[in-house]
Amino acid sequence: GLPAAMASLPNDDWSRKLARERKRSPEAALREKVAQGLPPPLVRLWGTVGWISAGLTLNGWLTWHPERPVGDCLYLTALLCVVETCYALTLPHTPPKKEGVERSALVKVIKMLRDPSFLVFSAFAFLLLVFTSFYYTFAGQYFEKIGVEQKNVSVVLAIGQVMEILTMFLLPWVYRKAGAKGTIAIGVGAWALRFAIFALAEPKELMIAAQALHGVCFAFGIAAAMIYAERICDPDVRGRSAADPAQPNAHNT
Numbered sequence: 001g002l003p004a005a006m007a008s009l010p011n012d013d014w015s016r017k018l019a020r021e022r023k024r025s026p027e028a029a030l031r032e033k034v035a036q037g038l039p040p041p042l043v044r045l046w047g048t049v050g051w052i053s054a055g056l057t058l059n060g061w062l063t064w065h066p067e068r069p070v071g072d073c074l075y076l077t078a079l080l081c082v083v084e085t086c087y088a089l090t091l092p093h094t095p096p097k098k099e100g101v102e103r104s105a106l107v108k109v110i111k112m113l114r115d116p117s118f119l120v121f122s123a124f125a126f127l128l129l130v131f132t133s134f135y136y137t138f139a140g141q142y143f144e145k146i147g148v149e150q151k152n153v154s155v156v157l158a159i160g161q162v163m164e165i166l167t168m169f170l171l172p173w174v175y176r177k178a179g180a181k182g183t184i185a186i187g188v189g190a191w192a193l194r195f196a197i198f199a200l201a202e203p204k205e206l207m208i209a210a211q212a213l214h215g216v217c218f219a220f221g222i223a224a225a226m227i228y229a230e231r232i233c234d235p236d237v238r239g240r241s242a243a244d245p246a247q248p249n250a251h252n253t
Helices: 002-008 013-022 026-034 040-064 070-088 105-112 116-145 150-200 204-232 235-251
Strands: none
Touching (some): 040 150, 116 150, 116 204, 150 204
């Protein structure tokens, strides 16, 4: 969370390229923690806290040292990558489970596409994450263009992560009441509403306020979709089924 967040904050090509290379599957990280006995919601919450901490750290650094370029975040990214790598070496060995029937999890997931409901779900998840890739890549530049000072962009983006924490607490209740389809529909609708507001480009205050929709967008749209995939897939292919629709987002298609 921290290194990826820091790398994606500045407004230059190098940082965006590094962000694309640095991001890895959140499901893989989640499973590493769950293997240690930690509850999944708690693990996911700290990932969001990492993003918020990264944004506030960069904002504080640029405020205290206005002569420094925003590219300083890449130095912090490198440092955090080293720390994270050292920490990863302390994690327990969690090899793939061997009880799966299929030799390839990908093949098994492809076979699941014979189910029309899973096919539609996968297609919509793929298209949604293609569009969200533009948000994750260009949101910083967008807020600069509408008048937000460069040093404050990270704080504006952190509004979405703060709301993400709040909506993640609401997700279990909404999922039980509205079901998978209803919850995901709310999330997709929130993405559409936020993009529609961003298209107006003014007033600046409304654009910043619209950033608060990120919590609903992520929790009800993306996280709920991952929960649905976990529920309908066999244990030996859950990671693959959740990762496939997310590939456009991970690689910024």
